[in-house]
Amino acid sequence: MNNKKHTRYLSGYISYKNVSCRLTEYEDKVISDYCRDNNISKSLFLNCAAMYCIQNGISAEKLLECSINDSNFDYKELTKNEKHIQ
Secondary structure, three states, X not given: OOOOOEEEEOOEEEEOOXXXXXXXXXXXXXXXXXXXXXOOOHHHHHHHHHHHHHHOOOOHHHHHHHOOOOOOOOHHHHHHHHHHHO
């Protein structure tokens, strides 16, 4: 095996990467509460939620509408700022 990170499953080894994301305190609380109530890790939840949105053609605009709160009410400005960061 090479020096990438792997997880051993019954069907073999799967390589994975670490990814980080920024959350507001509100988003972190909502996601943490959901994960605790449903006995799922935040990592698995965020991964599955992202894959669900991609596979079901949910637009970025619709996603951003779901996460609007007092601290990020202007999601169009947020996406503009995200594009400059990359």
